[in-house]
Amino acid sequence: MNKHIRQWPYALAALCVVFAAPRFVETNYWLNLLNMCCVMGIACLGLNILLGYTGQINLAQAAFVGIGAYTSALLTINFGLPVWLGMICGALTGGIFGILLGIPSLKLSGHYLAVTTIGFGFIVQLVLINWIDLTRGSDGITQIPVFSLFGISFDTEERFFYFSGTLVVLMAWGIIRLRDSRMGRAMLAVRQDEMAASTNGIDVTRYKIIAFTLSSACASLAGALFAHGGARYISPDTFSFEQSVLLLAMTVLGGDGSALGAVLGASLLTILPESLRFLRESYMLIFAAAIVLIMIYMPGGIANLVTHLPPVAQWRERRRKAAGMELEREEESLPPLELAPSRDCRDGDMLRLVGLAMYFGGLKAVGGVDMLIRRGEIHALIGPNGSGKTTIINVLSGLYRPTYGSIQLYGRELAGSPPHDIARLGIARTYQNIRLFSGMSVLENVLVGQHTQSRTGIIGGVLHDPAQRKEELSMRRKALQMLHFAGLQHLENEAAGSLPYGRQRLLEIARALISAPELLLLDEPAAGLNPAETGELRDLLNKIQAMGVTILLVEHDMELVMTVSDTITVLNFGRKIAEGNERQVRAHPEVISAYLGQEE
Amino acid sequence: MDMTINVQLLFSGLAMGSIYALIALGIVIIYRAADVVNFAQGELVMLPAFIAVFLLDTMGLPAVAVYPLVIICMGLVGFIFEKVAYYPLRNRSFLPVIISTIGVSIFLKNGAQYVFGALPQVMPRPTDVEVLVLGGVIIDPQYIIIIVSTSLLLVAQHFFFERTMLGKMMQATAQDKDAARLMGIPIARMIAITFIFSTILASVAGLLVGPLFYVTKEMGGMAGLKGFCGAIIGGFGSVTGAILGSVFLGVIEVYLAFYVSSAYRDAFAFIIMILVLLFRPQGILGERIAQKA
Numbered sequence: 001m002n003k004h005i006r007q008w009p010y011a012l013a014a015l016c017v018v019f020a021a022p023r024f025v026e027t028n029y030w031l032n033l034l035n036m037c038c039v040m041g042i043a044c045l046g047l048n049i050l051l052g053y054t055g056q057i058n059l060a061q062a063a064f065v066g067i068g069a070y071t072s073a074l075l076t077i078n079f080g081l082p083v084w085l086g087m088i089c090g091a092l093t094g095g096i097f098g099i100l101l102g103i104p105s106l107k108l109s110g111h112y113l114a115v116t117t118i119g120f121g122f123i124v125q126l127v128l129i130n131w132i133d134l135t136r137g138s139d140g141i142t143q144i145p146v147f148s149l150f151g152i153s154f155d156t157e158e159r160f161f162y163f164s165g166t167l168v169v170l171m172a173w174g175i176i177r178l179r180d181s182r183m184g185r186a187m188l189a190v191r192q193d194e195m196a197a198s199t200n201g202i203d204v205t206r207y208k209i210i211a212f213t214l215s216s217a218c219a220s221l222a223g224a225l226f227a228h229g230g231a232r233y234i235s236p237d238t239f240s241f242e243q244s245v246l247l248l249a250m251t252v253l254g255g256d257g258s259a260l261g262a263v264l265g266a267s268l269l270t271i272l273p274e275s276l277r278f279l280r281e282s283y284m285l286i287f288a289a290a291i292v293l294i295m296i297y298m299p300g301g302i303a304n305l306v307t308h309l310p311p312v313a314q315w316r317e318r319r320r321k322a323a324g325m326e327l328e329r330e331e332e333s334l335p336p337l338e339l340a341p342s343r344d345c346r347d348g349d350m351l352r353l354v355g356l357a358m359y360f361g362g363l364k365a366v367g368g369v370d371m372l373i374r375r376g377e378i379h380a381l382i383g384p385n386g387s388g389k390t391t392i393i394n395v396l397s398g399l400y401r402p403t404y405g406s407i408q409l410y411g412r413e414l415a416g417s418p419p420h421d422i423a424r425l426g427i428a429r430t431y432q433n434i435r436l437f438s439g440m441s442v443l444e445n446v447l448v449g450q451h452t453q454s455r456t457g458i459i460g461g462v463l464h465d466p467a468q469r470k471e472e473l474s475m476r477r478k479a480l481q482m483l484h485f486a487g488l489q490h491l492e493n494e495a496a497g498s499l500p501y502g503r504q505r506l507l508e509i510a511r512a513l514i515s516a517p518e519l520l521l522l523d524e525p526a527a528g529l530n531p532a533e534t535g536e537l538r539d540l541l542n543k544i545q546a547m548g549v550t551i552l553l554v555e556h557d558m559e560l561v562m563t564v565s566d567t568i569t570v571l572n573f574g575r576k577i578a579e580g581n582e583r584q585v586r587a588h589p590e591v592i593s594a595y596l597g598q599e600e
Numbered sequence: 601m602d603m604t605i606n607v608q609l610l611f612s613g614l615a616m617g618s619i620y621a622l623i624a625l626g627i628v629i630i631y632r633a634a635d636v637v638n639f640a641q642g643e644l645v646m647l648p649a650f651i652a653v654f655l656l657d658t659m660g661l662p663a664v665a666v667y668p669l670v671i672i673c674m675g676l677v678g679f680i681f682e683k684v685a686y687y688p689l690r691n692r693s694f695l696p697v698i699i700s701t702i703g704v705s706i707f708l709k710n711g712a713q714y715v716f717g718a719l720p721q722v723m724p725r726p727t728d729v730e731v732l733v734l735g736g737v738i739i740d741p742q743y744i745i746i747i748v749s750t751s752l753l754l755v756a757q758h759f760f761f762e763r764t765m766l767g768k769m770m771q772a773t774a775q776d777k778d779a780a781r782l783m784g785i786p787i788a789r790m791i792a793i794t795f796i797f798s799t800i801l802a803s804v805a806g807l808l809v810g811p812l813f814y815v816t817k818e819m820g821g822m823a824g825l826k827g828f829c830g831a832i833i834g835g836f837g838s839v840t841g842a843i844l845g846s847v848f849l850g851v852i853e854v855y856l857a858f859y860v861s862s863a864y865r866d867a868f869a870f871i872i873m874i875l876v877l878l879f880r881p882q883g884i885l886g887e888r889i890a891q892k893a
Contacts, residue, residue: 112877
């Protein structure tokens, strides 16, 4: 979050560098190389969205560069389309193929996705070689029209560089902005923890597809740029698997999720091999060895290296402190938090489970449980280990589809709905073994929690238009109020994963609570807390209840359960054995035997 | 349709399938032991072919000496490979390892070209028999050698994993590292041995396939990827699945190349794999792979 840090002066400075660079570069050879840096940089900016933000791999980025190059070249040659229109069509075509490649990513991750994308890349290359009527085969396409806009013909290396350099700066700026927006945070959340992202209302499928589409469109735009600039010649062997690997290596070298790093990485790995040419045959050897060494010794890439340089690190620390101070001032000026979870006044029967059963293969984790949660109560769900408590939470939040039975929220059937829809309908949760977006800041975590209540899309995220700013500001305010409420004030800029354990628990509750849920599912919130922290938690639960949020509490700490709960349901071996208030449950014979063991 | 052609195609498919199976098996056992996919497996097929040509032609050594020598060399390569490309990255996510193994694959390709030259080379055949005629069907004897050697090797490796202490220790490492460690099994050494074993499987594939085609730096890359495809089609992570999937892939690829299109030969493996991943992600055998955190 650096809303108050102005970014445009940096963008302007970068543009000045672009326009000054040709003064210092003597030959067309070097200008041509700079143009290649721009092409690679744009393709890597795309990968940065996909890999750096969303955590998905693509080893076919060069194929998308090829799709863009061929689409634009063929449209302008065969149909006489103006070049700018051809380039836009190229980028769109790449985006459409990106959706296609994104579909497998919904089911696959890691290695499977990697090899699927490799296969896609090879297929594209084979089509480029063999569909001779369309693509002219291995000979490639020559005499591709030159790019011109508003009557200016970008026919020299220098002119073309002004255009491509400007494009790189603007795109990098936009993509950096995207990171600090609702969309960008959702992508980062997907990368850090898909499950937690989905139960916070993020449609993981959608964001993966969006990331693939944007990434591919960037690559194809880079391809179109490549086709109409420089040699104005393209052939299938340029868009090879090796080139895809190179693009990926550039992005990783640049740094995890840093747009600036991606451009730097692209430039470095474009210029470096050229300056190694004097090594002749062995240059590829050195280059390959360098890739391995970079993976081993530079895990955070250039971006990480730069941010750890003492002056940069000091500057960042100062900036972070200043931002923290400002947040504190802002926080102090804000009124206390108010949540309005109940969208309308409905009757007291909130959530009804009817015959809910969940089998895993032959194992009956939950076998036909009926339960009613009334509005405004703290309803505890207790039972020995393996009695099915967490399974019920997982079913309620949509992570599992129940084998039998129904779940009704105010009469509306939830069974079978995906987690993000359930989150949207007002059921939020925490996890037994904390699932924060640990690489993101405390504030960002709570901002992601507001995903369902905000609406800014990609365009708003890139442009930071007034509507987006207004929404961002109100989300920030609410986030600060929430952190204050949960006792996490002054920690806004810390990385969530660096908080002490007890604070992480509180943060997870804050993240769930900020979506103003009807029902908050807490899975063992007191686990691992010391007595003082448990006391704080008890106060927090009472405060949450007072705000009108209903709580389903799974917990082993009996003292906590007995003091806060209005109703207690006891499970054993996936069945409900008792239900009632504290006194009724304590006296129930089956509960005593389940907890203390039965006398034979 | 001519029956003879179909039988010839079948043999050629079974031979290619056997090669894919050896590669797939190597990929799968590394995956099971170390949880990484080795994208340089194909280059571990290419390298032994070059070394064998060098020893047979340039050094003039007899074949009986060359094959064991190549296997020993490649065992060493496997050991170094593990120490360089995997071990330093063992605690990181899959991505750096993927890129690092791809880096090694580029290194080995260009290294082979640097040392052995850019020209395609011919690997001498182990027999002087030009062709076999079986009931009117003409078959390349190398196909038979490939199919028989692979079958023998697969049976041998089965006994190695099921009957020997070392094999069982490697299996234990693959199944549950923590439990294996508690049993006193040296995990790091087992993983190193797995890499060596996997490299040797790939080298046998290289020695077997070498005489069929020219030996070039590119000969392994596509075969490596197809081995991976075969393993996925069979059910990734399963040894039997890897073998069945690869043989299936080898056979169907030959028929598709002959009857549908030879230009798109290399695309079929990927198309089949993508279809399998989308519609039956657990493969022919094997467990569900769609990872749900």
